[in-house]
Amino acid sequence: MKSKIRIAVPNKGRLKQPTIDILMRSGIKILKEERVYDSETSNPRFQVSFMRAFDIPLYIQYGAADLGFTGHDIIVERDADVLEILDVGFGRCNLVVAVPKNSQIKTIEDITDVPRVATEYPNTSRKFFTSKGKQVEILAVRGATELAPILGLAEIIVDVSTTGETLAKNNLRQIAVVLESSCRFVCNKIAYRTFEREVRELIDTLKDGGE
Amino acid sequence: MPAEVKYQRHIEEKLRESFTLWGYEEVRSPTIEYLETLSTDLGSELAQSMFKFQDFDGRMLALRPEMTTPVARMITTRMFSTPEPIRLFYISNVFRYSRSYAERGREFWQAGVELIGCDGDRADGEVISLLASSLRELGLNQLRLDLGHAGLFKKMQKSARLDSEKEQIFRTLIGRRDRVELEKFMSTNDFPSELKKLVLDLCEIRKLREAASALDRRSSFRKAKRFARALSAVADVLSDYHLEDEVYFDFSLTGRIEYYTGIVFEASVPGFGFSIGAGGRYDDLLWKLSEIRTPAVGFAIEIEKCLQALHSQGSRLSTIPDDDVRVLVNSISNERAVETASLLRKSGVVAITEVTDRTRKKLIEYGKLARMNYIVVVESDRKKPLVIYDVQSGTKRRLPTRGFLQEIRRSRAE
Numbered sequence: 001m002k003s004k005i006r007i008a009v010p011n012k013g014r015l016k017q018p019t020i021d022i023l024m025r026s027g028i029k030i031l032k033e034e035r036v037y038d039s040e041t042s043n044p045r046f047q048v049s050f051m052r053a054f055d056i057p058l059y060i061q062y063g064a065a066d067l068g069f070t071g072h073d074i075i076v077e078r079d080a081d082v083l084e085i086l087d088v089g090f091g092r093c094n095l096v097v098a099v100p101k102n103s104q105i106k107t108i109e110d111i112t113d114v115p116r117v118a119t120e121y122p123n124t125s126r127k128f129f130t131s132k133g134k135q136v137e138i139l140a141v142r143g144a145t146e147l148a149p150i151l152g153l154a155e156i157i158v159d160v161s162t163t164g165e166t167l168a169k170n171n172l173r174q175i176a177v178v179l180e181s182s183c184r185f186v187c188n189k190i191a192y193r194t195f196e197r198e199v200r201e202l203i204d205t206l207k208d209g210g211e
Numbered sequence: 212m213p214a215e216v217k218y219q220r221h222i223e224e225k226l227r228e229s230f231t232l233w234g235y236e237e238v239r240s241p242t243i244e245y246l247e248t249l250s251t252d253l254g255s256e257l258a259q260s261m262f263k264f265q266d267f268d269g270r271m272l273a274l275r276p277e278m279t280t281p282v283a284r285m286i287t288t289r290m291f292s293t294p295e296p297i298r299l300f301y302i303s304n305v306f307r308y309s310r311s312y313a314e315r316g317r318e319f320w321q322a323g324v325e326l327i328g329c330d331g332d333r334a335d336g337e338v339i340s341l342l343a344s345s346l347r348e349l350g351l352n353q354l355r356l357d358l359g360h361a362g363l364f365k366k367m368q369k370s371a372r373l374d375s376e377k378e379q380i381f382r383t384l385i386g387r388r389d390r391v392e393l394e395k396f397m398s399t400n401d402f403p404s405e406l407k408k409l410v411l412d413l414c415e416i417r418k419l420r421e422a423a424s425a426l427d428r429r430s431s432f433r434k435a436k437r438f439a440r441a442l443s444a445v446a447d448v449l450s451d452y453h454l455e456d457e458v459y460f461d462f463s464l465t466g467r468i469e470y471y472t473g474i475v476f477e478a479s480v481p482g483f484g485f486s487i488g489a490g491g492r493y494d495d496l497l498w499k500l501s502e503i504r505t506p507a508v509g510f511a512i513e514i515e516k517c518l519q520a521l522h523s524q525g526s527r528l529s530t531i532p533d534d535d536v537r538v539l540v541n542s543i544s545n546e547r548a549v550e551t552a553s554l555l556r557k558s559g560v561v562a563i564t565e566v567t568d569r570t571r572k573k574l575i576e577y578g579k580l581a582r583m584n585y586i587v588v589v590e591s592d593r594k595k596p597l598v599i600y601d602v603q604s605g606t607k608r609r610l611p612t613r614g615f616l617q618e619i620r621r622s623r624a625e
Contacts, residue, residue, distance in 0.1 A: 003482065063484020084387050192388065193357065193459070194481040196417070207391065 004047045005195050008059050008068030011037075011050035014162075015183050018090040019069040023048070026205040045198055057082055057186070066191035067199065073160060073181035077121045083187040086203055091183035093162045095121060097128075097176040100149045105156070108132050108176050118148030119158035121178075128158070128178045146170040219320070222349060222517055223302050226322045229345035230300040233337075235324050238299050240281040242306075246271035248284050251499050253277075254469035260307040262317075274306035279470070279493065279509055280500075282325050287501035295328025295505070302514075316515070323490070323511030330494060330506035332441070335474050336448030342478055342488055342510045343454055349517060350526055351487075356457055356478050358419065358445070359464030361471035361491060363426075363438045367410065370432035371402050385463050390414065405431035413462040419446040422460040445474060470496045473508070483520040488512035536619050539578050541565040542589035551589045551597070551612060558616050578602045587615070 007023070009030070010016045020030055029042035039048050049065055056070035057080030073095050075084060099105045105115075111134045119125045122140040129136045139154055146166060148154040158178060161167055167174060185206055192199055227237070250258045253276070262274040275281050278301050286297065302322040309317065324341060326334050339356065346354055364385075368378050377400060384393045390411070397407045409429040416422045419442050426439035442460075449455045464475055473492030480487065490510025497505040538560055542548035545564075552562035563583075565574065578586045579602055588598040596609045610618070 061484060063482065085389060086391065187388075188484045190479045190481070190484055190486065193355065193461075193479065203390075 005045055005067060005191070005198055006065045007046055007048045008056045008065035008070070009048050009050050010053040010056065010069065013053055015053055015069060015071060015091045018183065022088060022090075022206060022209065025209065026202060028202075054078075060186055060188050063188045063190060065188070066195060067185070067187050067202070069183055069185055071181050072184050073121065073124070073179055075184065075186065076179060076181075077124045079123060081189070083189055083192055084184045085187050085192075085199075086185040086206055088183050088185050088206055089209070091181070093160045093181050094177045095124065095158060095179040095181060096161045096167075096174045097178060098157050098159065098161070098167050098172040098174050099155065101171050101173050103155065103173070106175065108134060111136070111156075115156050116154040117156045117158055118145050118154035120145060121158055124178060125158040146172060218518060219514060222514060222521075223320075223322065225349050226345055226512065227300075227302065229341070229348050230322075230324055233298070233324075233341050235298040235300040235341075238282060238285060238301055239303070240275070240278070240285055240301070242274060242304070243272050244275060244281060244284070246273040248500070249273050249275060249280055251280055252468075252470040252496055253280065257307070257468060260309065262306050262308065275303075276307050277305055277468075278303055278321055278323055278511060279325065280496065282509075283327075283493075283496050283500055283507065286327055286505070287497055287503060291503065296334065297327040298324070299327070300324040320514035321511045322514055323488075323509055325507055325509035327497070327507040328505055330473075330492075332444040332448045334508055335445055335492060336452060338490065338508045338510060339449065339458065339474075339476055340452040340454055342476070342490065342512070343452075343457065346478055346488065346512065346517070349521065350524075351480055351517070351520060352524055353480055354457065354478060355459065355480065356454070356476055357459045357461035357464055358474055358476040359461050360438065360442065360473065361465055361475050362473050363441075364462070364465040365472075366434060366438070367406065367432060371397075371400065371406060373400065382465060385410075385414065385465065388414070388463055403431060405429050409435075410462075413460075416462070417459045419443070419449070419455070419458065419460045422462070441473075470499075476510070478512075480520050480524065483516075483523045485513075485516050485519075487516045487520050534623065535561050536585075536623070537561045537563070537581075537583045539563050539565060539574070539581070539583045539586045540589060541574060541586065542591065544589070544591040547589045547591055547593075551587065554612060555616070558619070560616075560619060575600065575602070 009019050020033065023030065027043055028046050030039050030048050031041060032039040037050055041048060051059060053070045054074055056068045057075050057078040059065040060068050060082045061080045069088065071091055075082065097108065105111060114135050114137055116139055117125055117136045118139045118141050120141060120143065122138045126138055141148060145157045145159040148157055149172065150170065161174065164174060187199055246263055249261060257276050261276045264272055266272050282299055282301060290297065300323065304318050304320050306318055324338065326338050343354060343356060368381060373381055381396065384396055397410065409425060409431050412425045413422060416425060423439045423443040423446065426435050446455060449458050464477055470493040471491040472494045475491035476489065477486045478488040488510055492508040494506040497503055497507060538555055540548050540552045540562055548564045552564045555562035574586060583602050586600040586602060596611045597615055599608050599610055599615060
């Protein structure tokens, strides 16, 4: 018997529910959602594992999970060697550079000395500022990045923004877009070969929004 | 760690045996070479990953990031009078920076072969089947090989008239297997419709002969038919090796290394997320190094990846056959201990002389922990027999040295 195909699903956050929904519309209903890491599905070929969206590229690159859903921003940050097969459409957001509204910095060009940048995306941020020829000090934080400029930890933040509301609420202004992102359907390179037929069938239904 | 080294050695020995039986001879090359040589046609990704530093006179040096270029350099400088084809293999460490969170190591072990001086499909077939057979000899199950063609891919890119930036995007889209984006890209970049169909067809095809007939049918660019013939010739020779059903066509496999000009291939096993070996044909590399036109084909197996893949298939350190007999030799007279140990070693027995003054009880404890088969106590009086503790059974006997050796020989023969 062929082994089951394991799909990694975000265990919380804004990608979780849309992922569960699109899988259900594609005929893969998750049987146990609450407080479990692993669950069987209504389709005997697939099982799902819940994990942090940030860890999904890692699990897939190593083949610990075969398929998964996670943000393009996260795949880039993790520099993961996985197949980004499909843009599933939801979870659109931008990774942006923001500064306090009263800051002297209006554009990236205005950066002169070596400001501190607080972010959950140190690798992507470093690459971005280097490509703009700007020297910055990157401070990696875990969540609540908007707090950093308020308390004076950093002059600049790089964070995800969907509507700009959170930035505005915290008196921050977007000055550049680092990356446009959305949720991607990703696959381990070898698993694609092993399960090609199943993966392609799933891509076809996901492409139509799971209808 | 000793156990890990033993496992790795075991794999290396198995690979060495396979390569040798196919007539390949082992070479070694310097760890450090000129950066310029090592970078020849490597491609930016690998070139950027090299550890670079300066020689005393300011010339740039680097640690080798792979072995094909060093071996090619060796042939052009040291082996130009060797009759071709030349069959060489290596088992070496290579060095790469890796920014990836997944690969924390900087030093990797590779075992690979190079078949230099012939460009026929029979040479391609030999190298592919040597890769398959040496991996199978290691005990890997459900091995699968995927084969693409770097020359075909480069030709198609050329006939689509893409600039180098767009070439990169095209390659990435093919590699990512993103059909939706690929179709969009080809439409916006005015791919001729026949070529577009061919690309989409090739992305789906998994059989070499089907790929060949698709190329034959849609001769949408110059020399398409030539590639069709090349692919079916490879399929023919693979069927001679009974490998046709295990080798799949994969258009997305274009080779990340620039120097590939012909077939490229990759070995994997299901359930393990990385490829374990890869290779291809590089007919221009020796020309670029030395202006001697010499075609060549080869592959490299990633030894650490092999270990992990074997582990994922349930193979364990303990499954390696271990027929060593280990004996701890103890005596009040060090001279007698040394003498007996040397006799045992001459008979191929691992003999360790006791170098501390611990009690008999502690000695036996140590013997158990250190995986000794026997602890031998040698009397100072030459005429007296040896006292032999069998560590596993806990029994004690007296035997003369010659009798003990005969017994070990007999138990080995069984």
